[in-house]
Amino acid sequence: MDGTISLKQSIIKEIEFNFENCAISENHIIELLGYDADTVPEPVLETIGFILNELPNKVRLQSGYKIFNPKKVKLSGDSFTIDNRTFNCGKIIYSSLKNSETIGFLISSIGEEIENWSKYFMDNNEILKGYLIDKVASELVEQLADRTESLLEKELGIIELKATNRYSPGYCGWSVADQQNLFSLIPEKFCGVSVNDNSMMIPIKSVSAVIGVGKNVEKKTMNVQFAK
Amino acid sequence: MNEILQQLSLCIEKGRVNKDSNYPADMKGMPGAVELTQQALSEGTLAQDILNIGFLPGMKIVGDKFKDGKIFLPEVLISARAMSSAMELLKPYFQSGEINYKGKVIMGTVAGDLHDIGKNIVKMVLEGGGWQVVDLGINVNAEKIIDAINTNSAKVVGLSALLTTTMQNMKEIVRKIKSETKDVLVVIGGAPVTKAFADSINADGYFHDPQGMLDYLNKKMSK
Numbered sequence: 001m002d003g004t005i006s007l008k009q010s011i012i013k014e015i016e017f018n019f020e021n022c023a024i025s026e027n028h029i030i031e032l033l034g035y036d037a038d039t040v041p042e043p044v045l046e047t048i049g050f051i052l053n054e055l056p057n058k059v060r061l062q063s064g065y066k067i068f069n070p071k072k073v074k075l076s077g078d079s080f081t082i083d084n085r086t087f088n089c090g091k092i093i094y095s096s097l098k099n100s101e102t103i104g105f106l107i108s109s110i111g112e113e114i115e116n117w118s119k120y121f122m123d124n125n126e127i128l129k130g131y132l133i134d135k136v137a138s139e140l141v142e143q144l145a146d147r148t149e150s151l152l153e154k155e156l157g158i159i160e161l162k163a164t165n166r167y168s169p170g171y172c173g174w175s176v177a178d179q180q181n182l183f184s185l186i187p188e189k190f191c192g193v194s195v196n197d198n199s200m201m202i203p204i205k206s207v208s209a210v211i212g213v214g215k216n217v218e219k220k221t222m223n224v225q226f227a228k
Numbered sequence: 229m230n231e232i233l234q235q236l237s238l239c240i241e242k243g244r245v246n247k248d249s250n251y252p253a254d255m256k257g258m259p260g261a262v263e264l265t266q267q268a269l270s271e272g273t274l275a276q277d278i279l280n281i282g283f284l285p286g287m288k289i290v291g292d293k294f295k296d297g298k299i300f301l302p303e304v305l306i307s308a309r310a311m312s313s314a315m316e317l318l319k320p321y322f323q324s325g326e327i328n329y330k331g332k333v334i335m336g337t338v339a340g341d342l343h344d345i346g347k348n349i350v351k352m353v354l355e356g357g358g359w360q361v362v363d364l365g366i367n368v369n370a371e372k373i374i375d376a377i378n379t380n381s382a383k384v385v386g387l388s389a390l391l392t393t394t395m396q397n398m399k400e401i402v403r404k405i406k407s408e409t410k411d412v413l414v415v416i417g418g419a420p421v422t423k424a425f426a427d428s429i430n431a432d433g434y435f436h437d438p439q440g441m442l443d444y445l446n447k448k449m450s451k
């Protein structure tokens with residue numbers, strides 16, 4: 001496949017990841033909570049073990065992306081336009097996106113069941129379990145987004161294109177309200193995710209982001225990204 | 229008698245539920261919050277004293293440690309679990325009116341917002357501080373809240389939001405509460421909320437953590 005050909009149209013893809021390659025480990029969660037192996041209280045350790053054991057049955061790891069037809073994308077003045085919808089992403093994000101030839105929109109979600117699982121414990125006086133499930137779920141969906149980003153980069157590499165970091169609406173001065181327009185550019189319920197009138201994604205454990213795509217874009221280390 | 233309550237307070241602080249529990253390791257085999265509450269009740273200790281002298285000081289220590297960064301949230305939840313297990317035994321006394329909560333708080337995540345966990349933690353901390361919480365759940369609008377204020381004769385409302393977009397819905401809710409009820413305090417919180425935003429929509433308070441709200445309510449009540 002030739003890069004110039006594929007970029008004359010949009011690319012859309014949905015992927016279901018399997019749980020086996022997830023890098024959610026006991027130690028990692030312990031660390032996220034602020035503990036180390038010596039300080040973590042026994043009930044926390046025990047609960048994490050229980051959660052990680054059940055987790056594969058409680059999640060569905062769905063991701064997807066759409067890379068827009070470059071002809072429909074314009075970047076200028078701290079904003080970008082896709083198909084006549086304007087996104088005021090703000091200075092910081094714009095400075096990373098500005099050399100892009102097109103924009104990709106990425107979504108990851110781990111599904112709704114895990115919310116019910118957490119809620120079940122919350123409602124039954126097992127708030128530690130409920131809380132830790134929520135914490136693990138947040139981490140899992142972030143990791144899923146990382147995996148999706150890597151996969152996208154790899155696929156772009158094949159057609160000799162590069163990608164910027166991913167930027168989520170709601171971060172770095174970009175309004176979450178722009179989710180409305182972003183979601184209008186992809187099929188309904190893409191990856192099982194929808195957005196309500198207040199720009200909240202359902203299921204809750206979902207992440208959305210845009211990514212700049214082109215021959216002359218680059219990925220920055222996190223520090224550089226936020227220092228600016 | 230006082231010794232039992234002191235011991236009870238320690239069990240709450242350490243998160244010791246009952247005598248069968250292996251946690252914490254250094255209290256193995258000792259009675260937990262449940263047995264000590266039973267014992268205190270059977271010895272005729274007033275339920276109100278069990279709450280005020282046993283439960284609340286234990287939770288207060290935990291709350292303060294958390295605020296000072298000495299422990300993390302899971303430990304607060306471990307203590308809360310010990311407290312709520314023992315609290316079951318006091319339920320009849322609340323129902324009969326023999327003990328009173330400090331007051332009632334109506335809690336909810338605002339309309340358009342489905343994020344549960346922050347609100348649930350606030351609820352748990354307020355309950356651990358002796359307040360009764362009426363939890364309206366997620367996605368709640370002004371009508372539902374005002375209804376709950378009226379049916380419960382509540383004087384405090386706590387509202388939570390996760391995103392800047394759903395946070396905007398707090399404005400209308402606060403306006404309606406203020407225009408349709410009297411002397412009801414509205415406290416707001418959640419990741420995107422700020423003191424400046426709270427002031428701009430006429431809310432009575434903003435706290436970035438539940439302990440802040442608890443301290444505020446306790447102070448208000450003692451006035």
Ligand code: B12
Binds near residue numbers: 415435436
């Ligand atoms: C974990 C996390 C996620 C997770 C899980 C989300 C969830 N809540 O389940 C994931 C990765 C899925 C996620 C996704 C998104 N997130 Co997010 N996320 C966070 C993070 C890091 C923590 C939130 C959390 O769950 N904390 C744990 C709970 C226990 O805390 P809490 O709910 O805040 O509640 C505590 C206090 O706020 C307070 N409190 C809460 N309510 C109340 C009420 C009262 C009365 C009081 C007194 C106190 C109080 O007490 C609680 C206990 O301490 C925050 C940043 C942060 N540090 O807060 C961003 C944050 C909430 N996310 C943000 C954004 C933008 C998003 C996304 C829109 C990004 C995107 N485009 O994908 C999505 C939206 C998801 C959706 N469904 O629409 C923004 C929101 C601000 C904004 N711009 O609107 C934040 C603030 C980050 C930022 N930019 O600064 N997110």
